[in-house]
Amino acid sequence: MFRLSEEVKQQLEAVAPLITFFGLPRKKQIAVLPKLEEKRKYDFPDGDLITSNALEVLLNSYGSCLNSILMSLMIMLDELRNEDVKYLADLVEHLLETISEILEKQFETMDSARSSGTSEWDTLRLLSLEFQQATNIHSEINKNIIKTCLEYWLHP
Secondary structure, eight states: OOOOOHHHHHHHHHHHHHHHHHHSOHHHHHHHOOOOOTTOOEEOTTSOOEESOHHHHHHHHHHHHHHHHHHHHHHHHHHHOOHHHHHHHHHHHHHHHHHHHHHHHSTTTOOHHHHTTSHHHHHHHHHHHHHHHHTTOOOOOOHHHHHHHHHHHOBO
16 A cells, blocks of 8 residues: 555545445446435535435545545645655546546436446446555445445435
8 A cells, every 4th residue: 555644544444435336346336326215306515416316426425535535645746746646646536537527428317227337437447446456445335335425425
């Protein structure tokens, strides 16, 4: 694992379930993804997202967490000029670009199962897995963990 600041380590610990979730193969993601009530809409705390798609909520959450990690990595990079930190920062930037691509074009008419089968999602899975391996994250994912993540990010 790279030598990271305590702040980055804490941020990684908090986002570990999402990193692991987005690194899973599509079928495993869908298997652990809880269903939100279809007739109910949810507000996302970081903005005006209203959705009943759990995958969309998790993706927005992932993006928010990665933005925070990127800011911390950029501060470290300014101080250290370390190639390992630069690699992680570049990886996080690529993850954020991929998330933006997915969010821009995919959740209007697709459900969780269909939307997660595109090439952008494959890229997101590969990058998330690479990020997980680079930061030495070992996290078990199940429905309860994903449900907890959803509850944290949602305000019914």
